[in-house]
Amino acid sequence: MPSVKRESMEFDVVIVGAGPAGLSAACRLHQLALESDTELSVCVLEKAADIGGHILAGTIFETHALDELFPDWKNLNTPVTNTVKQDDTWLLKNATTARRVPNMLVPSSLDNKHNYIISLGDLCIWLAKQAEDLGVEIFTGFAANELTFDDDGSVKGVITGDMGRDKHGNEKNNFMPGMELIGKYTLVTEGSRGHLGKQLIEKYQLDKDADPQHYGLGIKELWQIDPALHHPGLVMHSIGWPLAEHGATGGGFLYHVGKDQVYVGLITDLNYQNPYLSPFEEFQRLKLHPTFSRYLKGGKRLAYGARTITKGGYNSLPKMVFPGGLLLGCDAGTLNVAKLKGTHTAMKTGMIGAEAVFAAMALDRYKANEKREQGQEQYLNKALNKDVKLNNEIDTGNSLEHFTLLYKASWVYQELYQSRNFAPITHRCNAMLGVAWFEQNILHKSLPFTLHDSKPDHSQLQKVTQSLAITYPKPDNLLTFDRLSSVFLAHIQHDANQPCHLKLTDPSIPMSTNLPRFAEPAQRYCPAAVYEIIIIDEEVKFQINAENCIHCKACDIKDPSQNIVWTPAEGGSGPNYSGM
Template sequence: MEFDVVIVGAGPAGLSAACRLRQLALDTETELSVCVLEKAADIGGHTLAGTIFEPRALDELFPDWKNLDSPVTCQVKRDETWLLKNATTARRVPSMLVPSSLDNKHNYIISLGDLCIWLAKQAEQLGVEIFTGFAANEFTFADDGSVKGVITGDMGRDKNGVEKDNFMPGIEIIGKYTLVTEGSRGHLGKQLIEKYQLDKDADPQHYGLGIKELWQIDPDLHQPGLVIHSIGWPLAEHGATGGAFLYHIGKDQAYVGLITDLNYQNPYLSPFEEFQRLKLHPAVNRYLKGGKRLAYGARTVTKGGYNCLPKMVFPGGLLLGCDAGTLNVAKLKGTHTAMKTGMLGAEAVFAAMALTRYQANEDIKKVTEQVSKQCPEQCLEHFTLLYEASWVYQELYQSRNFAPITHRCNTMLAVTWFEQNILHKSLPFTLHDSKPDHCQLQKVTRSTVITYPKPDNVLTFDRLSSVFLANIQHDADQPNHLKLTDPNVPMCTNLPRFAEPAQRYCPAAVYEIVTVGQEVKFQINAQNCIHCKACDIKDPSQNIVWTPPEGGSGPNYSGM
């Protein structure tokens, strides 16, 4: 199948790019075919984020979005930041001491999945073709080494790779340009960065693991538009960094979650169990008591910021949104930046195509004025010009010190406060964090064992009951999508050195050390995978490689 532009991933970046491409095509009466591939069975099925949403990019993409029945309706009404000192006490941080980037006035609490469903509807009305349940497994390359498209995964193979009766081979989908927008730690984005050395001038990327639940809470306790962020306990008790959130949305519902920075050192730490402990704190459970948990999910967050950004231009396409790492960690928001990079990518691709196909058209010449002297094969460099002239670049550059500061200690937020509230710009130097997350774990001989309480099944729960609420669809009789580079590493290296941390950092009980007869072995329960990618990031031996399972497999988040 051939298209002008192939977009991998129906998240906010990919869908915004698709919409903008078709808007430009319709405005200039240009023939332009756009295809979006999404590995989830349905749009939004694999989409998970906080989410406090800044509508700046949406204002630009659809200026009349408020009249288009969008799901962006719950405006922030109250904004609080708390320091949890220990398991029972907390202190509210005065507003004047909170970095201005965390001011959520004029922002909204949304379900990112619902926003993507809405964006997909707008894209289809503009003429975009969207294919769900198709995982882009690998690239296909042109003779000159540039990306010319992707190949979707085979469907209908059993766990040994043998073709079943319903076997369907993968499809080669070719585009003049390919936009890769898979979200955090995308498997294709990871390959692009390595193949074209896109990160050779950047710091190592850094990640957090976000775990989130949707709760139906007591109407008397519900305050629509209330936003609460917290730092400190429980992570600080174990020398880890990160933060928690509690957002009150409509319908007497609330989101509660914890983001654990994946640079933590103690191999006995479990982000899932830390999240369960968080819900026991009086500052949190006062809103959850008497409520009911409705949904559960987890996803990594690409949070290194400006210093860790790879080049986003590669031969044949662009790497955009959270796949590149455009989240503004100082704002704790990445949807608006992902959307904007998608829109800029669309404009750059359209300019490149216009230069080669419509040089005689005066309207198109205006769009391509800055690159009119470049060769067609260099036209995607126009993206860099657009990006560096945009507000998204300014946002990321001005907040470049935030992640390195918070990775050292949450209490160093005073430096960020000074930058944003006093100077109103960044300090005239750049801090760096050059140690990858997977290199941070200490050996067990230097670590303290952490014992977590058993779940009460009221506020706290176990992994398996949580995974059930992720609505996983996964045929167990398919090839394992979680690959071990060396099958001996978990038991021979990771277990004696790090007590095999995969059984604790995974929030879905995918990895276990089990005893079968006389044998103790490392077991992978791939059917539990909720596609968070923590294993691909945090494994100290970098021995686990996450690849897409059969198209349509994985969680099916609703309202998250």
Template sequence: MEREFMDFDVVIVGAGPSGLAAACRLMQQANEAEHEMTVCVVEKGSEIGAHILSGAVMEPRALTELFPDWAERGAPLHTAVTRDEVVLLKDDQKAQVIPNALVPKTMHNDGNYIISAGNLTRWLGEQAEELGVEIFPGFAAQEVLHGEDGTVRGIVVGDMGVAADGSEKDGHMPGMELRGKYTLFAEGCRGHLGKQLISRFSLDSDADAQHYGIGLKELWDVPAELHQPGLVVHGSGWPLKGNAEGGFFLYHTDNQQVVVGLIVDLAYDNPWLSPFDEFQRMKQHPTLAKHLTGGKRVSYGARAIAKGGLNCLPKMSFPGGLLIGCDAGTLNFAKIKGLHTAMKSGMLAAESVFAAIKGGDEGGEDLVDFGKRFKDSWAYEELEASRSFGPAMHKYGTLLGGAYNFLDQLSGGRLPTLHDTTPDYARMRPADECTKIEYPKPDGKLSFDKLSSVFLSNTNHEEDQPCHLRLADPALPVRDNLPRFAEPAQRYCPAGVYEIIEEAGEPQFQINFQNCVHCKTCDIKDPAQNITWVAPEGGGGPNYPNM
């Protein structure tokens, strides 16, 4: 099919922290060197920040390197951390505050800020446009463009106005090719093009299997007497038990608001577990309830997190492009932070790409120089120091794994490096071998149902479009997953996308793709790896305000 095309020096997929940091750094160098350069960023969300979800406590190191005058420029870092608490929830009533001396240094937040990651990217987008970057929100990158020799030459933006049966609707717009000398993939965790590139170029051949968590988050307006700006609370324990690991966060940000969330490690083995419902009952614990009671929930969202760390990093360069940020997995889970490392990876990528293009490179090369730059950076140093964090948790559990990591940090990383090579989806056990979990009904005050939560995410998809949740074998969910695992998609999805319904007395697997918040958990956790998430029509999905 002949498509219209636009040529750029650099095409960036995803207007998140890594993609926008890369765009800004590219143009800074070009302007300083008086070298003409064209850079575009394509973003599937309806606007910059619409799909951005993070805790978020931000370490400003990378931002300060990119824009030393960020405060004067009005960067949305308004609430400095004033106090840290780390809590172990022992049961549904009791908790123990961990003495500060026993809290790993990675969990100390002096000098950090409680922010909205969505608002940060909106601000970064403004800086990028002022520097001369072209940003196209509302357009989803659907395909990778390859040259005849297999090198990456850009991307294809998906068609608009395609009906569910594949026919063209009124107002149909064919997708356009965005061609670049180099293409940077910054789609976030489990990017669907990044996933293809890792497979095509065998980028993970020397890496452990990547590991993931699902992060669920709510934003609350709270009474003035409850508000403690700058307070950061982290914790673990109840209600997660058995082989389910994870932890909660609760931050008092500005505007009399509190963010609260739960990260559940997707290596759990009980198919009856529902991360969403674990989050809802967790908020009933007095340790969290005292911060929320009398408040009003105003937003909800969920997103998968690539948390494997250094051991799971793929090779990040390939002919014609680079993987950056969470598309590669640069998050430092020992800190529960990824914004600063994602931005740094994007900035380093920009430096490698600019040096190549300025030197006369016409594109298509494997910029292995980027791997060296990354390895020589403080971002790599951070990840190396925490390389055993996730494997220790998987191998020994929260308490013993935490102790191992604490001792590893005290020793300067001299303990043996641990590895976990089992993919998260492969840990699922048959339902009849596990204890069924009965969750309490939501009370509408602290706990809520999925559909009312999805409503608060402002999620919307054009209903008459092809389903973006692709089943390799449509019969498998009922034939295999239902009898063996009680079809866990009904529970691991935080948005009510998947249901088992009855038609003519027979179970049917129903996909309510309109509810999808683009968390990618199904693509990660399905035990048969039968579900593939691809980008829907541009502009669809959640629209997170202040998240």
């Protein structure tokens, strides 16, 4: 595409992504500014047309971080109201039978007592309002497409994507070039498998001491059910069938929210081996199991969505500090897989990031001010010594390095460290949950050694010659559905006449490599019918239906050739997960 002249805006802090980590960071930054009577400019960029539009999670919410960020949140009209009242775990043996797992045999980390069933999108809408009331500027409908760098190699800021180009890259009548947003510090909080986060990890080798990251694909629906079957606060999780039938791991869930509605979903670990497996079709099968169908029968499906989950845990965490900024929340992979929760940990890393950045800016002002105003040194010490003693770190050169010290002194670090073996255990086999139970319920800490999972998810697929084909039943359109009718309920906004945001490094690979070796698995692992093998004029071709994309990122992760690169579509494009 031809280069264009771009306008620029400068801020103290630029935050990419209005999810729980980014919004918590923005709120905490302005709280600190108000406490110290400091002027501060913070900008949050969100690629969705509206806050929460691209946010999708379970969600069982632990309030630990929210308690710290807004201690009086219960008096601030939050959407956190539906407490967990019953917490059941089921072992599904086959398509018809199940056994409820006694609570004493469930790892204690999965105990949801004192937690809430929420819509994470609604929580983000609430957090965004708090942030704006504090003085944060939030720009929705603008995707941060590129990083921009200073001469010293540090991150300078981001460039938003052009708007109004046609599918060939030419300018349309409504063309508007992207802007360069420059920040003294840039916080990247895009959520799981963020495309900028991926670039930062590679450029600065942030993961050189970490295990490969691991992911799950979560598929979720919102249902209106018979009021007689609705039990507000009931939480159900399942393991075993249907995934175990194909040697895969993961689990199902069904959460009773308000208004006679339930969330139902399936998380499929993306380290599965059989290329014929379809996470979408496995989810349809799950809904037919009596444990789930007894609540859904006679109900109506209202919404659909899918999103990958970064679940490698502590062992797969990259370094979160890079020159000029921080990589935070699920973009780094701070989800606690032992709890099946990542919102509270994402929020806390955002808050720690805000404190580190605010202290770094105080240090920058301190170094730049030769006269050093009265009281500035005392305030600097207060900023730098929050939680841990940092005086010896002041002159290290990179004023953000003390983020690591703040992080390691926090409860979020301890929580992730103590659960570091959970992901490697469950990736091997759900039956090994007994080891996790021993850690959580008997030792109340991790075993004195660390287990590892060193194989990336994309490398796990077997060739078709080694795999059994899987035949899935046709949808009944009562409990089970096809992809296209499901995508319709994701409420996608997408102009088909825009550049394709799903890039192939080598366009020949799907047909020359992936099809003969793996029966081109993209047509099965994608939950939105984006990828198809079609016949045109007697020629077999690989087709990308980019307008179907619901931004789950499964293709960027699971493609065995690592040939598909997910990039943001034009700002405002994508699903609208209102209420999910």
